[in-house]
Amino acid sequence: MKKIFLLLGLLTTVYAQAQQDAKMNAFVSNLMSKMTLDEKIGQLNLVTPGGAVTGAVVSKGVDENIRKGLVGGLFGIWGPEKVRQAQKIAVENSRLHIPLIFGLDVIHGHKTIFPIPLGMAATWDTMLVEKSARIAATEATADGLKWAFSPMVDIARDPRWGRISEGNGEDPYLGSKIAQAMVRGYQNGDVSKDNSLMACVKHFALYGGAEAGREYNTVDMSRVQMYEYYLPPYKAAVDAGVGSVMSSFNVVDGIPATGNKWLLTELLRKQWGFKGFVVSDYTSVSEMTAHGMGDLQAVSALALKAGLDMDMVAEGFLNTLKKSLSEGKVTQQDIDVACKRILEAKYKMGLFEDPYRGVNEDRPAKEILTDDNRKAAREVAEHSFVLLKNDAQILPLKKSGTIALVGPLADNQRNMLGTWVVAGDWQKSVSVMQGIRNVAGNNVNIIYEKGANITDDSLLKARTNALGVEVETDKRSPQDMINEAVDAANKADVVVAVVGEAADMTGESSSRSDISIPESQENLLKALVQTGKPVVIVLFNGRPLTLTWENDHAKAILDTWFGGTEAGNAIADVLFGNYNPSGKISTTFPRSVGQIPIYYNHKNTGRPFNNDGAKFKSSYLDISNDPLYPFGYGLSYTTFSYSDVKLSKTKLKGNETLNATVTVSNTGKFAGEETVQLYISDPVASVSRSVKDLKGFQKIMLQPGESKEVTFTITPEQLKFFNSDLKYDWESGDFIVHIGTNSSDVKIAKLNWIK
Numbered sequence: 001m002k003k004i005f006l007l008l009g010l011l012t013t014v015y016a017q018a019q020q021d022a023k024m025n026a027f028v029s030n031l032m033s034k035m036t037l038d039e040k041i042g043q044l045n046l047v048t049p050g051g052a053v054t055g056a057v058v059s060k061g062v063d064e065n066i067r068k069g070l071v072g073g074l075f076g077i078w079g080p081e082k083v084r085q086a087q088k089i090a091v092e093n094s095r096l097h098i099p100l101i102f103g104l105d106v107i108h109g110h111k112t113i114f115p116i117p118l119g120m121a122a123t124w125d126t127m128l129v130e131k132s133a134r135i136a137a138t139e140a141t142a143d144g145l146k147w148a149f150s151p152m153v154d155i156a157r158d159p160r161w162g163r164i165s166e167g168n169g170e171d172p173y174l175g176s177k178i179a180q181a182m183v184r185g186y187q188n189g190d191v192s193k194d195n196s197l198m199a200c201v202k203h204f205a206l207y208g209g210a211e212a213g214r215e216y217n218t219v220d221m222s223r224v225q226m227y228e229y230y231l232p233p234y235k236a237a238v239d240a241g242v243g244s245v246m247s248s249f250n251v252v253d254g255i256p257a258t259g260n261k262w263l264l265t266e267l268l269r270k271q272w273g274f275k276g277f278v279v280s281d282y283t284s285v286s287e288m289t290a291h292g293m294g295d296l297q298a299v300s301a302l303a304l305k306a307g308l309d310m311d312m313v314a315e316g317f318l319n320t321l322k323k324s325l326s327e328g329k330v331t332q333q334d335i336d337v338a339c340k341r342i343l344e345a346k347y348k349m350g351l352f353e354d355p356y357r358g359v360n361e362d363r364p365a366k367e368i369l370t371d372d373n374r375k376a377a378r379e380v381a382e383h384s385f386v387l388l389k390n391d392a393q394i395l396p397l398k399k400s401g402t403i404a405l406v407g408p409l410a411d412n413q414r415n416m417l418g419t420w421v422v423a424g425d426w427q428k429s430v431s432v433m434q435g436i437r438n439v440a441g442n443n444v445n446i447i448y449e450k451g452a453n454i455t456d457d458s459l460l461k462a463r464t465n466a467l468g469v470e471v472e473t474d475k476r477s478p479q480d481m482i483n484e485a486v487d488a489a490n491k492a493d494v495v496v497a498v499v500g501e502a503a504d505m506t507g508e509s510s511s512r513s514d515i516s517i518p519e520s521q522e523n524l525l526k527a528l529v530q531t532g533k534p535v536v537i538v539l540f541n542g543r544p545l546t547l548t549w550e551n552d553h554a555k556a557i558l559d560t561w562f563g564g565t566e567a568g569n570a571i572a573d574v575l576f577g578n579y580n581p582s583g584k585i586s587t588t589f590p591r592s593v594g595q596i597p598i599y600y601n602h603k604n605t606g607r608p609f610n611n612d613g614a615k616f617k618s619s620y621l622d623i624s625n626d627p628l629y630p631f632g633y634g635l636s637y638t639t640f641s642y643s644d645v646k647l648s649k650t651k652l653k654g655n656e657t658l659n660a661t662v663t664v665s666n667t668g669k670f671a672g673e674e675t676v677q678l679y680i681s682d683p684v685a686s687v688s689r690s691v692k693d694l695k696g697f698q699k700i701m702l703q704p705g706e707s708k709e710v711t712f713t714i715t716p717e718q719l720k721f722f723n724s725d726l727k728y729d730w731e732s733g734d735f736i737v738h739i740g741t742n743s744s745d746v747k748i749a750k751l752n753w754i755k
């Protein structure tokens with residue numbers, strides 16, 4: 001009976017959807033029957049009048065082109081007045097009154113800025129991530145926008161790559177869960193709602209595989225590797241109903257993604273069933289010329305035929321498709337299909353009913369940077385911080401005594417927000433110093449000294465400051481600054497050193513070959529450690545850094561990424577124990593750059609190294625194979641113990657399932673959250689499998705002394721992988737279940753499963 005009801009429910013939904021689609025088709029076909037060729041090509045043109053620019057080109061003659069019906073969408077402006085003004089030109093002065101789509105890089109918040117995505121991933125909390133995207137969507141739509149160039153879900157295993165900060169780290173399972181949470185948060189089930197944004201998953205595909213971690217560099221990998229590790233988060237976003245996809249700058253199997261038919265049509269549409277539209281990245285159409293794919297006309301035709309629908313800024317579609325049509329290089333149908341997809345997106349956004357949907361001059365004051373939004377940003381930031389080290393329970397700090405607060409990021413609002421905060425205002429952010437004063441009150445005596453510039457390296461400084469001065473150079477000499485900091489330390493009970501990267505040392509076009517804390521600050525840290533006072537490092541970073549020296553010498557390290565608008569308050573909450581840190585890193589921290597790429601879900605070699613010093617094993621002469629901090633690692637102010645893993649069955653057949661259970665106990669003195677992680681390995685298979693893969697996680701809260709049973713149900717679905725024919729299935733045999741507090745520290749149990 002229940003099954004019949006479910007089936008009926010499903011049929012009703014399918015029927016309602018089919019009716020809606022038919023209505024949309026009729027509307028769009030009717031509109032297209034009135035459009036000229038130029039107007040159709042115009043819909044494929046995405047322009048920016050300025051604002052946030054990430055390439056050499058900025059669109060010209062924007063107003064005039066809107067009037068002529070030669071623009072489909074606009075990005076880089078926001079605010080109801082500006083959006084209304086531009087939309088008015090489209091709907092009042094263009095021949096067919098077709099509304100524009102307004103997009104922006106809303107990446108980790110719109111004006112209330114949340115932690116950078118790599119930090120948000122460290123929460124392992126999809127509800128919080130979804131909440132942050134919901135708030136971002138509400139604020140962005142209050143500012144007249146309807147489309148976000150987010151989520152960025154590129155898997156990255158190379159921390160030299162600056163854009164590792166914008167994604168969710170190295171794991172496809174965690175990355176997929178977060179991708180879906182973001183899509184749900186932005187789109188809210190219906191992109192026509194006043195406070196919904198259409199999401200755009202990017203950068204499709206494999207952008208995070210850039211060789212040597214160098215920005216925009218070439219990518220080369222096997223199909224098995226792509227399907228198993230790099231593609232799942234994009235697919236997860238598609239499964240969650242993402243409305244649009246952005247193609248990436250790099251080549252995929254030798255052909256630039258933007259002109260890659262296998263990628264944009266075979267895989268995305270035919271295999272995955274994607275129904276939305278695909279936009280290029282910033283001038284990635286014209287950049288195919290430099291990739292060696294021909295002149296602007298040739299690459300534009302290549303992109304259209306591959307399945308690209310919208311050309312961002314290059315104006316290759318606008319200026320060459322007509323000619324290509326007359327020369328038979330593209331067909332009318334190619335143009336119509338792309339145009340239809342753009343118009344369908346506008347229809348789904350409800351823009352034909354109301355082109356000013358959600359645009360209301362009263363909204364910004366009521367909905368942007370509200371107390372509630374700031375509260376949420378503080379909560380998410382607290383959950384994103386990762387306690388990397390805490391010797392002898394030096395943290396949390398007492399709300400009394402004297403603290404030497406030092407470091408170039410300690411009293412620095414400018415660098416709180418991190419990369420990609422197009423509409424964010426750093427002046428609205430809370431510095432660490434301010435946060436400490438807010439949280440610790442008057443009982444704590446703070447002696448502040450800057451101690452060092454963020455960097456004194458002239459090349460690094462100049463390039464970091466390309467878009468504005470984030471790295472300031474003090475009038476005092478480096479030695480004078482260090483001396484003053486040492487004086488402060490000598491007068492204090494504890495030193496809190498706020499050090500790390502400037503906001504734009506990561507993000508687009510911000511690769512680094514040396515991923516340590518810049519030397520000026522390392523010199524400061526060394527001098528502080530020499531005072532003998534306990535040094536607590538509060539770290540700002542958009543990527544895993546090499547922290548071997550810091551790990552050996554600091555008493556505690558709290559990784560705070562770039563925490564956003566409320567970073568200072570959130571950091572102080574954690575430093576003083578108002579919140580017990582629970583973040584876990586979603587990317588391996590190497591000991592040295594020489595170990596890169598280093599990631600937990602690697603394959604075994606034929607000569608695995610067991611740290612026994614034996615010759616002719618896969619190892620280095622000068623360093624261990626282990627990372628400094630493994631994937632999934634993060635401490636708490638309390639301690640957790642894990643029981644052995646109990647399996648409900650150890651011999652299974654076919655579609656049976658089993659439960660794997662551990663008991664986790666809080667053995668310390670603080671209430672705290674723990675993320676319990678499930679990994680599975682498949683030691684014998686038809687392709688060489690990774691040593692283990694994340695397959696589940698649960699976040700639990702435990703009071704001191706409390707224990708909880710945590711159970712994972714394991715199904716054959718979790719055993720599946722791509723074999724060498726790219727068939728996704730599982731194979732009979734033995735499996736190992738690993739459950740633990742991070743990817744290295746696990747309890748294991750074995751089972752046998754026959755098909």
Ligand code: BGC
Nearest residue numbers: 052054105149202281282508
């Ligand atoms: C970036 C994209 C971004 C676009 C628009 C490009 O340079 O790669 O992530 O969405 O610019 O700003």
